[in-house]
Amino acid sequence: xxxxxPALDNPIDRTRVIGRPTDRIDGPAKVTGTAPYAYERNDVxxxxxxxxxxxxxxSTGRIVRIxxxxxxxxxxxxxxxxxxxxxxxxxxxxxxxxxxxxxDVQHYDQAVxxxxxxxxxxxxxxxxxxxxxxxxxxxxxxxxxxxxxAIKKDSQVGxxxxxxxxxxxxxxxxxVTVDATYSTPDQxxxxxxxHATIAAWNGDELSLWTSNQMIAWAVRDTAETLLIAPExxxxxxxxxxxxxxxxxxxxxxxxxxxxxxxxxxxxxxxALSRPQIPNNTTHRPATIQRVRIGAGKDGRIDAIxxxxxxxxxxxxxxxxxxxxxxxxxxxxxxxxxxxxxxxxLGEGNAMRAPGEAVGHLALEVAMDELAEKLxxxxxxxxxxxxxxxxxxxxxxxxxxxxxLVECLTVGAERFGWAKRNPKPGQVRDGDWLVxxxxxxxxxxxxxxxxxxxxxxxxxxxxxxxTDMTDIGTGSYTIIAQTAxxxxxxxxxRITVKLGDSKAPVSxxxxxxxxxxxSTSGVYAACMKLRGELAKKAGFNVNEAVFExxxxxxxxxxxxxxEAAGPDGLTVEDKIExxxxxxxxxxxxxxxHFVEVGVNAVTGExxxxxxxxxxxxxxxLNPKAARSQVIGAMTMGVGAALMEExxxxxxxxxxxxxxxxxxxxPVHADIPNQEVHFLEELDDKSSPMKAKGVGELxxxxxxxxxxxxxxxxxxxxxxxYPLTLDKVLEGLPSIV
Ligand code: MOS
Numbered sequence: 001x002x003x004x005x006p007a008l009d010n011p012i013d014r015t016r017v018i019g020r021p022t023d024r025i026d027g028p029a030k031v032t033g034t035a036p037y038a039y040e041r042n043d044v045x046x047x048x049x050x051x052x053x054x055x056x057x058x059s060t061g062r063i064v065r066i067x068x069x070x071x072x073x074x075x076x077x078x079x080x081x082x083x084x085x086x087x088x089x090x091x092x093x094x095x096x097x098x099x100x101x102x103x104d105v106q107h108y109d110q111a112v113x114x115x116x117x118x119x120x121x122x123x124x125x126x127x128x129x130x131x132x133x134x135x136x137x138x139x140x141x142x143x144x145x146x147x148x149x150a151i152k153k154d155s156q157v158g159x160x161x162x163x164x165x166x167x168x169x170x171x172x173x174x175x176v177t178v179d180a181t182y183s184t185p186d187q188x189x190x191x192x193x194x195h196a197t198i199a200a201w202n203g204d205e206l207s208l209w210t211s212n213q214m215i216a217w218a219v220r221d222t223a224e225t226l227l228i229a230p231e232x233x234x235x236x237x238x239x240x241x242x243x244x245x246x247x248x249x250x251x252x253x254x255x256x257x258x259x260x261x262x263x264x265x266x267x268x269x270x271a272l273s274r275p276q277i278p279n280n281t282t283h284r285p286a287t288i289q290r291v292r293i294g295a296g297k298d299g300r301i302d303a304i305x306x307x308x309x310x311x312x313x314x315x316x317x318x319x320x321x322x323x324x325x326x327x328x329x330x331x332x333x334x335x336x337x338x339x340x341x342x343x344x345l346g347e348g349n350a351m352r353a354p355g356e357a358v359g360h361l362a363l364e365v366a367m368d369e370l371a372e373k374l375x376x377x378x379x380x381x382x383x384x385x386x387x388x389x390x391x392x393x394x395x396x397x398x399x400x401x402x403x404l405v406e407c408l409t410v411g412a413e414r415f416g417w418a419k420r421n422p423k424p425g426q427v428r429d430g431d432w433l434v435x436x437x438x439x440x441x442x443x444x445x446x447x448x449x450x451x452x453x454x455x456x457x458x459x460x461x462x463x464x465x466t467d468m469t470d471i472g473t474g475s476y477t478i479i480a481q482t483a484x485x486x487x488x489x490x491x492x493r494i495t496v497k498l499g500d501s502k503a504p505v506s507x508x509x510x511x512x513x514x515x516x517x518s519t520s521g522v523y524a525a526c527m528k529l530r531g532e533l534a535k536k537a538g539f540n541v542n543e544a545v546f547e548x549x550x551x552x553x554x555x556x557x558x559x560x561x562e563a564a565g566p567d568g569l570t571v572e573d574k575i576e577x578x579x580x581x582x583x584x585x586x587x588x589x590x591x592h593f594v595e596v597g598v599n600a601v602t603g604e605x606x607x608x609x610x611x612x613x614x615x616x617x618x619x620l621n622p623k624a625a626r627s628q629v630i631g632a633m634t635m636g637v638g639a640a641l642m643e644e645x646x647x648x649x650x651x652x653x654x655x656x657x658x659x660x661x662x663x664x665p666v667h668a669d670i671p672n673q674e675v676h677f678l679e680e681l682d683d684k685s686s687p688m689k690a691k692g693v694g695e696l697x698x699x700x701x702x703x704x705x706x707x708x709x710x711x712x713x714x715x716x717x718x719x720y721p722l723t724l725d726k727v728l729e730g731l732p733s734i735v
Contacts, residue, residue, distance in 0.1 A: 001524035004578025006683040012523065017484040017491055021623035026476045035239045038211040039196040045267035048198055049078055051116045051260040052123035053252060053270060054130045055109030055280055056101050059652030060344040061136035063103045063112065070129040071115055076122030079263035080130065081114040086259050092221035096316045096347040099225060099255035105134065106313060107346040108653035109279035114256040116264045139344035141652040143286050143311045150309050150339035155318050162326055163335040164392045170303035170333035174294025178370045182362035182718040186645035186654065187284040189351045190664055193241025194274060195281060199257035200267035207234040210254050213243040214508035215467040215501050218250045225255050237499040243471040245350030248510050251281050278645055278657040285310045285319045285348030289362035299376045299384045301331035306363060311343030319348065320355030324442045325363050327585055330387035344652050352635060353695035356443050361639060361720055364439035364703030368710065378438050379412050390585040400584035400684035403615035404440060407591040407678065411613035414676060415593035424714035432597035435712025439700035441590030441614065445691040446513045447577045450521030451504035454483060454529050455570030460549050460561035462487055463495045468506035468518040470498055473694055474624030475509065475518060481621060482519040486526035487560065488546030504572055512692030515620055520575040520686040528573040537563040584684045588616035588691040592704035598712045603728035605709055607637055609672035617682035617691035629675045629697035636701020638664045644721050
């Protein structure tokens with residue numbers, strides 16, 4: 001099914017199942033521990049041996065010699081795989097670093113060996129016996145120091161630079177200006193389930209039971225790395241304990257498990273231990289961002305510029321931190337720019353709302369700074385600068401839908417924004433200085449072609465198969481809801497099978513495109529199935545109503561099972577998105593409101609309450625979407641207050657590589673959190689009329705915290721995370 005004109009009224013609009021706050025259909029399996037995660041798939045490979053990855057001890061340089069004899073002789077050891085015996089390997093195009101080091105080393109804790117043994121303990125113990133001699137190089141690890149050497153490089157997802165009008169002239173003549181520089185640290189996705197894979201060979205065919213967001217990419221990248229045909233690779237990833245971008249691509253667990261299984265002639269299971277993850281896999285790169293905004297006294301922006309510097313390994317990508325600034329506010333004169341420095345700190349890559357999550361931490365604080373200089377309420381300033389079309393491309397590219405103003409006004413009302421004292425440092429509650437902050441939320445809402453297979457059997461039971469993944473987001477449930485809605489049956493009659501490369505290729509889970517795209521693929525397949533069932537039953541397709549497990553038309557009705565016939569009926573189709581993303585700017589929007597208390601004695605910040613209002617097209621399952629946004633807002637608080645991979649700038653690695661030292665917020669950190677969705681249907685986005693919501697909630701949440709800290713204390717912080725030592729430095733002595 002092509003989607004290249006706006007959606008008309010369609011069967012999804014009935015909303016008997018879709019749009020309802022539906023419990024997870026996979027919930028019981030998950031809470032009873034019967035949903036098998038990658039490392040627990042003992043059913044597929046009961047005789048699996050255990051692999052333990054040995055990581056490099058230097059960040060950049062060469063391996064001089066690897067001593068494996070002692071490890072090989074250790075009890076239970078079946079194989080030790082290194083670059084010397086692994087066979088020919090290549091770097092997949094999607095990988096910046098190779099999954100196995102040797103002879104050159106590209107980053108700290110890059111896999112240098114896999115020890116395979118009968119038991120987990122034997123593998124781990126023998127891994128300590130692998131000795132590696134290195135010739136280290138002097139690496140570069142400090143973004144601030146390398147900023148001047150950064151180069152312009154376009155991203156895979158868009159150009160590095162854009163410019164419209166004459167920014168320098170407009171900024172120079174602006175009545176009120178802000179020119180501020182912000183920094184954000186390296187961050188770790190820190191999903192619950194570590195990277196894990198069981199690999200098994202059957203002749204020249206490879207099976208990977210793994211934990212991965214993008215099944216088709218996993219097949220492709222494994223094929224490219226191992227130099228085998230993609231047809232020979234089977235990937236299965238039905239349950240995933242979170243990804244946040246860390247599992248968009250296969251990592252060393254999968255590749256090393258495959259190599260280990262080949263060497264040991266046994267299935268092999270490999271999980272990365274938590275301390276290996278930050279350095280071995282990917283991270284969100286640190287940024288330095290300069291934002292300049294010039295406005296008239298009336299608050300209207302005339303000049304806006306956002307420049308971002310980040311680092312990555314050679315051949316890496318930029319962190320697209322200025323991308324939201326291209327679209328969020330009006331202003332005739334504008335520019336954005338990204339520069340990339342070479343850093344030898346592991347692969348910088350996607351983490352929830354790549355670019356936009358950290359971009360908001362700068363832009364939305366700059367807006368707060370501008371509001372203060374103008375003496376305009378920060379909510380009003382954002383409303384004043386709303387724009388209903390792409391400000392770079394002009395009115396010929398309108399937004400498909402955009403309710404930022406409504407999010408801000410409804411949010412301000414719900415939160416009680418009117419009670420905020422605009423003068424900082426005025427409100428006190430015992431030892432706590434209390435303040436309120438606001439920020440807009442913007443996240444592009446991309447779409448990806450997505451296919452599905454839908455079958456109905458003689459009993460009228462429906463099965464949906466697609467390689468879509470559920471990374472904890474609720475894909476199983478919204479796909480079942482979509483099929484139930486379209487086929488006119490209760491959700492209990494739908495079986496959903498996900499995450500297998502034998503199924504049709506879906507959008508996968510990434511970039512907050514998964515829900516809208518994958519359900520649209522299911523929509524396409526269900527519409528095709530409806531057509532074929534109606535035809536088989538002798539009905540006019542356009543008149544046929546699918547309801548209560550029946551097909552009705554012209555005064556007749558027939559059950560789905562009967563129409564399908566004794567052998568059932570299965571069809572496959574794909575949603576193919578045309579150029580609607582070109583014609584219309586497609587993004588979802590929101591507004592964050594946060595109240596913090598900052599301890600006047602210790603400088604500690606506590607979030608007292610946060611409230612967000614969001615507009616993201618049709619909300620397919622308000623219960624699941626709310627969970628997504630709560631999680632994302634919480635992650636925004638983490639970015640504001642605590643998350644930071646600390647770089648050892650001498651040796652080039654992340655020091656705090658576990659959850660004891662890499663701090664993320666928990667329930668108790670946010671006692672009161674509200675999520676409210678506005679009614680919105682986006683007929684330009686897809687037949688589902690939905691938009692992305694999974695990453696929207698992180699965008700702006702941290703900036704609202706930063707702005708609330710300023711309102712509470714009068715201390716303006718621009719270097720994240722906003723830890724108490726930084727607050728304390730600026731706190732007036734008002735104990
Ligand atoms: Mo997302 S960071 O594209 O999984």
